[in-house]
Each structure stands twice: as C-alpha cells, then as structure tokens.
Amino acid sequence: MNRAERHPFRALVLGDDTRSFLSVVRSLGKAGYDVHVVCFDRTSPALASKYITTAKFYNYQAYSQQEWQDAVFRLIERYQFDIVLPCDERAMYPLWQNREKLPAHTRLAVANEQAMEVLFDKWKTKQAALECGVPVAKGKLVNLADSSYQALAEEFGERFVIKPLQSFKEQALSRRQIVAIVSNCKEFGQLAAGSEPVMVEAFFAGFGEGVSVLSVNGKVHSAFSHRRAAEPERGGGSSYRVSIATDPEQLAAVEAMCQATQFTGVAMFEFRRGLPEKQEQPSAWILVEVNARFWGSLPLAVFCGMDFPAWYANYLMMGTLPSDDQTHYRSGYYARALTADLYELRREMASCHGKTRLLKKLFSRLADGHRLLLGKEKIDSFSLTDPLPFVREGVKIGAELAAAVTRRFPVLLKGRCLITRYRLKKLFRSNPHRRILFVCYGNIMRSPFAEQVCRQAVEQLNTGSGVESFGFHTPEDRQSPAEARQAALQLNYNLEDHRSKCLRQCDLEDSDVVFIFDEKNHAVITASYHVPNAFYLSDLQPFWNRTAGEVADPYGLGLEGVRNCYRQIEQCISRLSKDIISKGGAYER
Numbered sequence: 001m002n003r004a005e006r007h008p009f010r011a012l013v014l015g016d017d018t019r020s021f022l023s024v025v026r027s028l029g030k031a032g033y034d035v036h037v038v039c040f041d042r043t044s045p046a047l048a049s050k051y052i053t054t055a056k057f058y059n060y061q062a063y064s065q066q067e068w069q070d071a072v073f074r075l076i077e078r079y080q081f082d083i084v085l086p087c088d089e090r091a092m093y094p095l096w097q098n099r100e101k102l103p104a105h106t107r108l109a110v111a112n113e114q115a116m117e118v119l120f121d122k123w124k125t126k127q128a129a130l131e132c133g134v135p136v137a138k139g140k141l142v143n144l145a146d147s148s149y150q151a152l153a154e155e156f157g158e159r160f161v162i163k164p165l166q167s168f169k170e171q172a173l174s175r176r177q178i179v180a181i182v183s184n185c186k187e188f189g190q191l192a193a194g195s196e197p198v199m200v201e202a203f204f205a206g207f208g209e210g211v212s213v214l215s216v217n218g219k220v221h222s223a224f225s226h227r228r229a230a231e232p233e234r235g236g237g238s239s240y241r242v243s244i245a246t247d248p249e250q251l252a253a254v255e256a257m258c259q260a261t262q263f264t265g266v267a268m269f270e271f272r273r274g275l276p277e278k279q280e281q282p283s284a285w286i287l288v289e290v291n292a293r294f295w296g297s298l299p300l301a302v303f304c305g306m307d308f309p310a311w312y313a314n315y316l317m318m319g320t321l322p323s324d325d326q327t328h329y330r331s332g333y334y335a336r337a338l339t340a341d342l343y344e345l346r347r348e349m350a351s352c353h354g355k356t357r358l359l360k361k362l363f364s365r366l367a368d369g370h371r372l373l374l375g376k377e378k379i380d381s382f383s384l385t386d387p388l389p390f391v392r393e394g395v396k397i398g399a400e401l402a403a404a405v406t407r408r409f410p411v412l413l414k415g416r417c418l419i420t421r422y423r424l425k426k427l428f429r430s431n432p433h434r435r436i437l438f439v440c441y442g443n444i445m446r447s448p449f450a451e452q453v454c455r456q457a458v459e460q461l462n463t464g465s466g467v468e469s470f471g472f473h474t475p476e477d478r479q480s481p482a483e484a485r486q487a488a489l490q491l492n493y494n495l496e497d498h499r500s501k502c503l504r505q506c507d508l509e510d511s512d513v514v515f516i517f518d519e520k521n522h523a524v525i526t527a528s529y530h531v532p533n534a535f536y537l538s539d540l541q542p543f544w545n546r547t548a549g550e551v552a553d554p555y556g557l558g559l560e561g562v563r564n565c566y567r568q569i570e571q572c573i574s575r576l577s578k579d580i581i582s583k584g585g586a587y588e589r
Contacts, residue, residue, distance in 0.1 A: 009317050012076065014038045014095075015046075015087030018381040019337055020294035022046035022389055023302050024085055027309035029386075036079065038072060040090065041527045045381055045396060048388035060090065060174035061472065061528035062505040069094045073101050083313055085109040087294045089120070089168040097170075107316040111265035111292045118261050119292040122165050123199050132256040135286045137161075139201035149188035152200055159183045159203040162191065163289075174474075204286050206274040207231050208238060211246060211254050212301050214266050214311050216321065218259040223251055223327050224306040226297055227273075229334060230344060239341035240368075241297045243304045243333045251327075253287065266312050268295035299380040300335035334368075334377035338393055403519065406549065413539075413549045420539035424580045427513060427533060432581065435466040437507075437514045438537070439521060443471025443500040445484045445555060445562065446517050450537065450569050452493045457577035465581070470503035472524050481555070487562040491570065505529060518550040540572040 011033040015021030021037075021044075029035050029051025037052050040059040047055055056075060058068050072095070076084060080103055086092040095102075096110050111119065118124045129136050138156065152160060164177035181203065182188050208228040213220045223246055230240035254269045273285040294309065301308055306329050314320050371377035382390040406412045427434060436454055438447040451469035458465045478500040480488075488495045501507075508514070508531060515537040516522055525534055538550050551572070554565040 008032045008034050009082040009313075010034045010036065010079065011313065012036050012038065012079075012081040012084045013087065014072070014085070014091035015294075016041040016044045017087075017296075018044070018046050018339075018389060018393060019296045020087045020298045022049060022381065023298040024087060024294055024309040025049050025051050026383060026386055027302060027307055028085075028313055031307075031310040031313070033083075033313065036081070038075065038091070042530075043396065043527045045389045045392035048392040050386050050388065057530070059528050061524065062503070062530075064504065065094065065171075065173060067504075067506075069098065073098065076102060076106060081106055083107045083109060083316055085294075085309070085313065089166070089293070090173045092293060093168065093170050093173065109265070109312060109316060111267070112262060115261040115263045115265065115292055119263070119267070119290045120166060122163050122289055125287075125290050126199070128257060128260055129253075129287050132253065132260055134253040134257065135284070137201040137204050137286050137288075139199055141197045142200050143195070143197050144191060144193040145195070147200075149182070149185040152182075152188075156200060156202045161201045161203055163199045163201065165197070165199060204272050204274065206272050206283070206285075208288070209244070209247075209250070209271045209273050209285070210268045210295070210297060211250050211271065212266070212268040212295065212297070212306070212308065213254055213258065214308055214315075214321075215258040215263045216315065217264055218262040220251075220255050220258055221321050222306060222308065222311060223254070224301045224304065224308075224329055225250070226300055230341070237296045237340070239337045239344050241300050241335055243300055243329065243331045245331050246327060247285075250285065257290070263292070265292060266294060266308050267292040268297065296337075297335070299337075299378065300333070301329075303335055303378045304329040304331075304333050332376065334371050335380055336377065337380045338390075339397060342397065410549060416536070416549075417539040417541075420535050421580070423533070424513065424535065424576070428580055431511060433464045435468070435509065435512045437467075437512050438469040438517075439503055439514060439525065440469075440471055440517045441521065441553060442473045442478070442555070443469055443502070444478055444480045444498075446551060446553065446565065446569065447471060448480060448495055448498045448500075449484070449488055449493060449566050450515065450573060452488070452495070453570055453573045454576070456493075457573060458581070461577060461582050463581060468507075470501050470507060472503060472521070473500070474502045476500050476502050483559045483562050484554075487559055487566050490563065491566055503529070518552060537569065537572050540575040541568070542571070542575065 011028050013021065013024050013028070013035060014037070015024070016039050025035050025037065025046065026049060029049070034053055035051050036054045038056050038058055039047060042057050058071050060068060063071065082105065084095060084102070084106060086095055086109070092110055095108060096116065099108055102108060110116065118128050123141060126136050126139060142152070160182055162180045162182055164179070167176055169177065180187070180191055182191070208231060210226050212224045214222040225244050225246040226241045227244045228238035228240070229242045230238055250271055257263070257269070268291045270288040270291065271285050272288050274283045298308065311322055379390060381393045436458070438450040438454070440447040447469035451467055455467040458467055476499070480495040480498050485495045508529065510532050512533065514525070514531050514534040516525055516534060517537055522536070525531055536550060551565060551568055554562040
C-alpha cells in the first residue's frame with residue numbers, strides 16, 4: 001500500500017513522560033493520526049494510552065548512542081512514518097543531526113536551523129534576547145575551574161545561578177545537565193568543575209511564568225500563558241501550574257525573538273516575575289530560557305483548549321493552521337503532575353519545622369483538591385477517554401509506597417524472599433546450565449566480587465553455567481578501588497585484573513539469571529532493559545540472619561565496610577550454589 005492509499009498519517013513520537021510525551025500521543029491520536037512510539041522508559045505510565053499502536057524501547061542505558069540512532073532510523077525506514085515528533089533533546093539532537101537519512105516524505109517536527117542554533121544554547125539565547133530588547137538577568141560565561149564562590153558572589157550577589165549551556169550534551173545524551181542555585185561556598189565546591197564554560201547569572205527572586213507558542217516563519221499564530229502554582233525551592237520544573245491571561249509585554253518579547261530567529265515550531269518561553277514592592281505597582285520580569293520543543297506544562301495548555309501538538313503536526317503534514325490566531329483560552333485552570341507533585345509535597349513536609357506549619361501546609365494542599373471536583377483542575381496523566389495511564393501511574397506510586405513500608409519493616413521481605421527462591425529453583429530445575437549475571441552500579445566493587453565467588457562455586461559443582469558481571473555506569477574499563485582489591489585478597493579472591501563493563505541489551509539473553517544488589521539497580525534494570533529473570537541477591541540471605549533488603553554499595557565506607565559487604569555476598573552465593581544450583585532443595589530456616 002503506498003502513502004496515497006494509506007490513511008491516517010502515521011506518526012512516531014519519542015519520549016517517556018506523562019507530561020509532554022503523553023500529551024503529544026493523546027493529541028495526535030484524537031486528531032486521527034496512527035501513533036507509534038519509541039519510549040526511553042519501559043515502566044512509563046504513558047505506555048498504557050489507548051492511542052499507542054506499537055511501542056519500541058530504545059534508550060541510552062541499554063544501547064549506545066550509535067546503537068540507539070541506528071535502531072531508530074531503521075524503524076523509521078521500515079514503517080515509513082509520515083511525521084516524527086521528538087519530545088526532548090535526547091531524541092531531537094540525533095534526529096536533527098542525521099535528518100538527511102530520513103525518507104524524503106517524512107517530516108521532522110523540530111525547529112528551523114537558525115532557531116536550533118540560538119535557542120538550544122542558553123548563552124546565545126541571552127544574547128538574542130538582549131538584541132531584541134528583552135530583559136534578562138545579569139550574566140557571563142565562566143569556567144568553574146578558574147572561578148571561586150567569593151569572586152562570583154562579589155559580582156552577582158551571595159545567591160546566584162549556574163547554568164550549563166545546554167540541557168544535554170550531544171555526546172552524552174544519557175545524562176541531563178542540572179541548573180544549580182548556589183547560596184554559599186560549600187554548595188559551590190560541590191559542583192563539578194569541567195573544562196567547558198557555564199553561564200553564571202544573578203538570582204532573580206520571584207515566581208515562574210511561561211508563554212507557549214506555535215510560530216511559523218517568525219510569526220506567532222497561537223499563544224498561551226501559565227504561572228507556576230508551586231515553586232520548587234531548589235529550582236527545576238514545577239509540578240503544579242495555572243493558566244493566566246497573557247501579558248502583552250511578554251507576548252511582544254516572544255514575538256520579537258521568534259521574528260529574530262524566523263522561528264518555525266512550538267516553544268515555551270520561560271519568564272520569572274518578581275514580587276512588587278507595592279501592591280499597585282506592576283512587577284518586573286525577565287526571560288529565563290526558551291524550550292524550543294514540546295514542554296513540561298503542555299498538558300495544561302491542551303486542557304485549556306490550546307492543542308499545540310495537533311496544530312503543529314497538521315501544519316507540517318497539510319500546511320494548515322488554526323483558522324484564527326489562537327490567543328483566547330480558559331484562564332484560572334490548573335494542572336498537576338501527580339508523581340512529581342507528591343515528591344515535591346514530601347520535600348515541603350520535610351522542610352517544615354513545627355507541627356503548626358506542617359498542618360498548615362497539609363491543609364493548604366488538601367484545600368486545592370476542590371478544583372478537581374469543580375472541573376477546574378486536571379492531573380496530567382488523567383483523561384476520561386484514556387484513563388489507563390492514570391491508573392498505571394497510581395499503581396506505580398502504590399508500588400513505591402509498598403517498597404518504603406517494606407524498608408521500615410524488614411519482616412515483610414520474607415514474602416519476596418520466598419518468591420525469589422521458588423522462582424530460582426524452578427528456573428535451574430528446567431535448565432541447570434543457565435548463565436548467571438551480577439549487575440551493580442559501577443561494576444568495580446560488588447558485582448565483580450560476586451562474579452568471582454560464584455564462578456568458583458560453579459566450577460566446583462561442574463554445572464557448566466557461565467558467570468559474568470556488569471554495571472550501569474560508563475565509562476568502561478575502570479579498575480576496582482584499592483580497598484575493594486584489598487578486601488577481596490583477604491578473602492582469597494583477586495580483583496587486580498578486573499575492568500568494568502557497562503551492561504547493554506545485546507549482553508543479555510532471555511535464559512539468563514540476573515542478580516542486582518539494591519533498589520537503585522532494580523529501578524534502572526526494570527526501566528531500561530528487557531530482563532525476564534532479575535532478582536535481589538539479598539533475597540538469598542538466611543532468614544535468621546537478615547539485616548537488610550539489599551546489599552548496599554560499600555563505596556566510600558573504607559576497608560571494613562567493603563569487607564562486611566563481601567561477607568554478605570559470600571553468604572548469599574553460598575546459599576545459591578548449595579540449595580538452588582546444585583539440587584534445588586528446601587531451604588534451611
């Protein structure tokens with residue numbers, strides 16, 4: 001079937017969150033597009049959306065950047081997508097850099113070249129704003145290695161902001177670069193001093209606002225404004241937003257910058273508005289940055305009737321735009337990112353001193369719930385016509401709460417241990433030659449020691465099982481720390497020749513038995529890899545000697561801390577070899 005005979009348009013959306021990614025999926029699905037996705041996170045609640053036809057899982061943990069790129073372009077070539085919509089820089093950068101590889105008919109939903117050059121670099125964005133007469137905070141480029149807190153504080157004040165020039169480095173898309181608000185010398189010293197310049201800005205007290213637009217060839221066709229209803233103390237994205245009337249001066253600033261960059265695409269211009277000294281005085285504002293892509297507060301815009309994803313896709317596919325410039329929408333409506341808001345609430349509760357302040361904060365949060373009943377607020381993941389992402393998010397939150405309760409009451413771990421032991425016995429009974437893998441964060445302390453202990457046990461049993469170890473951290477080829485090598489020698493093992501390896505999906509087979517060490521390992525392996533048989537190694541500790549639900553990372557605990565960790569690993573693998581691999585017999589209690 002050729003493209004002319006096929007309807008509707010086939011779209012590929014790349015992302016993973018319940019904000020921009022899920023909003024784009026729903027918007028295009030409702031508009032009649034056939035929606036397929038590439039998701040970075042296998043556990044994302046957004047994957048439950050009824051509008052997703054197929055989902056593929058490629059990320060920068062289980063795949064190298066080149067492997068990710070090759071897999072995505074093969075997918076686009078195989079299914080001949082009409083439009084490809086990346087929801088953040090992780091997908092946008094490699095697609096943009098290799099856009100000549102796309103089929104001739106495929107439209108890539110990213111900004112024009114001039115805007116990409118300017119708006120994805122914070123320093124160039126600042127210079128463009130100054131040229132357009134848009135107010136910004138005082139700032140300059142510095143190298144942290146050549147700077148001190150005292151010198152910067154003299155120039156910018158005791159509290160200032162340090163920003164990387166891009167949210168993601170093009171050569172390291174697995175890690176988001178963080179904006180830091182620095183208030184003292186200690187906080188400054190905790191920042192990694194790299195070789196690349198960063199931008200330092202004066203801190204501007206106030207609250208965040210945003211103007212979101214659809215622009216074509218520098219002309220703004222749709223505009224929407226919101227304010228942060230909850231402002232994180234340490235910066236970062238807001239979990240709670242409210243729609244507001246557009247400030248004409250802010251809109252004029254946005255239009256000037258769109259015209260200057262001939263911007264074609266969707267974007268959210270982030271502003272910060274100061275608090276007025278007097279109630280009757282208008283408050284000053286500055287431009288903070290520009291997200292020239294789909295943005296985190298997108299669910300609120302769509303909720304208020306500003307369907308940016310469908311409008312943008314329809315423009316790219318059919319050249320159509322909203323009949324009239326869209327600047328009228330419902331104001332005073334709220335949207336909440338449920339999981340992020342619960343984490344923010346927990347941080348707020350932890351920072352409250354005294355029962356009175358705590359109860360006041362709780363009452364204020366509970367009072368906000370009336371807007372849901374009035375239909376003036378939505379949860380980002382919720383939709384009456386597409387409820388499963390919200391259900392999946394609730395289940396995920398419940399699982400995290402259950403894990404937290406289990407940590408406080410270790411006796412509850414017995415159930416998980418029994419299930420682990422039953423499954424392992426069943427697996428080795430069906431195939432006693434299964435390969436055994438140990439995976440920790442860095443593959444320099446816990447997993448290489450477990451590999452050596454298990455390999456020795458397997459050789460004694462002569463089962464023929466292969467044993468390997470990996471980590472999640474790059475770069476590879478790192479040696480174990482001196483305290484790890486010393487502790488291993490004291491227990492008659494040798495880590496001198498070990499070098500770290502990062503686990504990739506190609507290293508895994510469905511028949512493998514994979515052991516992880518802690519909850520962070522579990523979160524990474526479930527989100528990033530297809531692993532049918534993954535278990536906590538700590539589940540093999542004898543019930544009478546259970547001290548924790550995980551084998552904690554001993555990094556930084558010194559020789560004695562590493563030695564205690566290694567004894568715990570020896571004990572677990574002894575149970576594995578004697579009671580499961582060798583005979584699958586009953587456990588001693």
